[in-house]
Amino acid sequence: MDNKSWDSLAADYDKSVEDNQNPLIINYLKKEIEILHTLCQKHSDSHKNFSIIDMGAGTGRVVFALDKKLRNESIEFLGVENSDTMLDCANQKNISHDGLSEITFLKYDLTDSNLPRYFELKNSNIVMCSYNTLGVVPSDKRLNFINNMKTIAGKNGLVILTMFNGDDFGFVAPKLYRSMIPMIKQIDDDSFDETNRVFHNSIGFRSQWFTKNEIKSILGTSLEPIPIDVTVDDKCFTFGNVFVNVVA
Numbered sequence: 001m002d003n004k005s006w007d008s009l010a011a012d013y014d015k016s017v018e019d020n021q022n023p024l025i026i027n028y029l030k031k032e033i034e035i036l037h038t039l040c041q042k043h044s045d046s047h048k049n050f051s052i053i054d055m056g057a058g059t060g061r062v063v064f065a066l067d068k069k070l071r072n073e074s075i076e077f078l079g080v081e082n083s084d085t086m087l088d089c090a091n092q093k094n095i096s097h098d099g100l101s102e103i104t105f106l107k108y109d110l111t112d113s114n115l116p117r118y119f120e121l122k123n124s125n126i127v128m129c130s131y132n133t134l135g136v137v138p139s140d141k142r143l144n145f146i147n148n149m150k151t152i153a154g155k156n157g158l159v160i161l162t163m164f165n166g167d168d169f170g171f172v173a174p175k176l177y178r179s180m181i182p183m184i185k186q187i188d189d190d191s192f193d194e195t196n197r198v199f200h201n202s203i204g205f206r207s208q209w210f211t212k213n214e215i216k217s218i219l220g221t222s223l224e225p226i227p228i229d230v231t232v233d234d235k236c237f238t239f240g241n242v243f244v245n246v247v248a
């Protein structure tokens with residue numbers, strides 16, 4: 001998907017994600033932010049002078065939530081995004097955000113091989129990317145994107161990827177996307193491609209899902225991910241996973 005497609009989704013993005021009242025989405029996001037918070041808190045206990053950089057920050061959901069939880073003014077937050085409309089929403093929300101840290105949104109393409117040049121390279125940054133954003137990056141640009149994350153993290157940094165659970169695409173994808181209609185706008189008869197684990201529709205939304213082993217291999221990590229478990233009808237299902245790569 002290109003940034004023009006995301007421009008047209010921005011107005012409805014929050015309705016589908018952080019303002020969504022569906023318990024499934026509420027519980028998913030709550031669990032995801034708890035896991036990210038724990039990882040960032042642990043990192044900040046042993047590292048000083050680092051930034052938290054959110055790649056594909058959208059309207060700023062993750063950086064705003066983490067700033068409120070961490071309450072550590074020495075951490076600088078950066079959100080990287082290339083959709084002007086997403087950036088406008090994020091900057092608007094930043095005006096009324098009640099946090100402690102400095103939060104800045106930057107317009108860059110995550111897959112640009114020059115991206116690390118635009119950052120002050122500290123050696124223990126946390127570089128994260130959430131809500132299956134890797135799945136909207138074209139396949140021929142994925143490696144550039146992951147390499148950028150590792151370089152910007154620095155030699156003692158952390159790379160964190162939050163991905164939907166591609167090992168259970170057939171169950172999880174319909175539950176998630178049917179709860180996010182304001183953003184995806186439409187579900188077609190052939191929207192759920194279980195063979196390739198792709199959700200797509202005829203108005204241009206497309207997101208690929210990956211298995212746990214595929215992500216471990218793309219990230220170059222042997223660490224098992226932390227599951228984002230959500231209870232549906234009294235049963236617990238893994239809707240997503242948080243993958244961590246310790247760069248050192």
Ligand SMILES: C[S@@+](CC[C@H](N)C(=O)[O-])C[C@H]1O[C@@H](n2cnc3c(N)ncnc32)[C@H](O)[C@@H]1O
Pocket residue numbers: 003006017055056057058059060061062080081082083086108109110111129130131132133136137
């Ligand atoms: C699924 S949304 C995730 C937003 C946010 N991280 C969240 O968790 O709510 C993906 C975001 O990545 C952005 N994005 C996609 N490809 C990008 C690229 N190549 N460069 C910069 N941003 C990109 C889109 O504009 C969109 O805002």
